[in-house]
Amino acid sequence: MSFKIVADSSSNLYYVDKYDYSFVPLKINCEGHEFVDTPSLDIAEMNRVLYETKSRSGTSCPNSQEWLDAFNGASEVFAVTITSKLSGSYAAAKVAADEYKAVNAAVKICVFDSLSTGPEMCLIIEKIIECDKKGMSFEETEAVVREYIKHTHLLFSLKSMNNLARNGRISMAKAKIAGVLGIRAIGIASEIGTLEMLHKCRGEAKNLETILQSMIDTGYEGARAIISHCFNIEAAEKLKALIVEKFRKAKVEITKTGGLCSFYAEDGGLLIGYECK
Ligand code: X90
8 A cells, every 4th residue: 555645836845854755746828938846947137037928827727637746656545736716626636536546446546635835735734644653544644634724824925916917817906005115915715715814014014913912813823834035034034933922832834935935925925824723
C-alpha cells in the first residue's frame, strides 16, 4: 500500500520531508511567456516581465492529466486544491480521481476543496500527515480532515488587487479599495470559498494590528498559524512577533508565496492561514 499527498502549487508547498508528496503546478501566462509555478521559478524576474510588458496576463490551473500523472502509482491518495470558486483546479482533480478509480478499482482517493489557498492548504496537508502518523485509516483521516477544514481560516492583506480584478476573481469596485497608495485591503476566504473584504487600513502598524484583531474576531486562540509573504519578510516577522506577544504558545511559521500566490497577492502581500476554535 502506498500513500500519497498531492496539492496544486497554490499551496506554496513544493516538498515535504519524508513523505510521498508532490505538487501540480499552476501557470502564469503573459504574451506568450509561460511561467510554471515550481520552486525554480524566479518570481522577482516574473514580476519584472509582467510589469514591463503591461499587457494582459492571466493564470491557468493544472489539467486532469497532470493530476492523474501525480496520482499514478499510489493506492491511497489525498489531494488538496485551491478553492473551486476561483479556479478549475478542483474540477480537474475530481475528473482525474474518477479516471484513476475507473482504471484501478482498489485505490482510495479523496480530493479536498480547500475553499481557500496558500497557507490554509498547508494546514490541511499538515493535518493529513498528522493523521497518518497516528496510524488512522483512510476513512478516519478523511473524516478528521473534513472537520478540521471547518476550523481553519485564511486572511489576506494586499497592497494591490489589480491582478485579482483584471482576471475576474474580484469585482473592480472591491479591488479599488487597495488601489490608493498606502492603503491595504484586509479580507478573508469566505465559507463558500470566495474573497470577502473586511477592512482597509492605512500604514503598516495599523495593518498588522488589524490582521491580528481579525484573526481573533474569527476565532483564533493562539494555535497554529502560517504567514506567507510576497517580498515582505519585515511585515511577516512583525506580525509573527505580535501574535506571539499576545499568545505565548502560538506556533507561527513564516513562508514565501510561490508563483501563483505571488501573482495574485502581488508585492507586499501577506496570506495568513490559521486554526480557530
Ligand atoms: O485557475 C487559476 O487560474 C487560478 C486562479 C486563482 C485565483 C485566486 C488566487 C488567490 C491567491 C490572493 C488572496 C487570497 C484569496 C483567498 C481565496 C478565497 C491569493
